[in-house]
Amino acid sequence: MSVQSSSIQKIEYLPLDQIIRPIPPVLDYSKIDTMVSTLNGxxxxxxxxxIEDxxxxxLPPIDVLTVSENGEKKYFAFGGCHRFQAYEKSGKQLVKCKILPCTKKxxxxxLGSSVDSYFEE
Structure with a gap:
């Protein structure tokens, strides 16, 4: 649980392919394998x-920022890299998330000025 989402109790499941991850992760593959085992029960x-925890x-929920613009919602994640990889590797399509509203600003x-590229039509 993060400081930003500690007060958010609502958990939502988002399709893995709808979450934008703009920063390439640095991964520990043994950690991912452990998480895949957990997802597989x-x-x-x-x-x-x-193990008691x-x-x-x-897996714990991933913090996801959501920005609404022109009636469309976009989802962005900057953390939870190992959990994302575990979901992907285990074939799970839905990711357990805590959604945090955010503005484009x-x-x-x-993301700096590159933020605009995610909202171009």
Whole structure:
């Protein structure tokens, strides 16, 4: 759970292919394999998580920013890279998320002027 989403209780499931991940991840593949095992109902302990804290078949939600413009919603994620890869590798199409409303101006803080390229028609 992050500081930004700690007060958000609502969990939503978004299609993996609708979430834009504009920053390339740096990945630890053993961590991804551990998460895939958890998603498949066979949790394994890891250096960052105790087995007692794991719910089989579940990963913590990923924080996703949503920007609405011209009646269209776009979803952006900047964290949760290993969880995304685990969902993808396990073949899951829906990602457990906490949605945080955001404006295009706020998103510009993360992406600079490249933010406009995501909203061109």
């Amino acid at each position: 066979q949790p394994m302990a890891s250096p960052t998580c105790n 794991i719910t089989p078949g579940e 706020q998103l510009r803080l993360y």
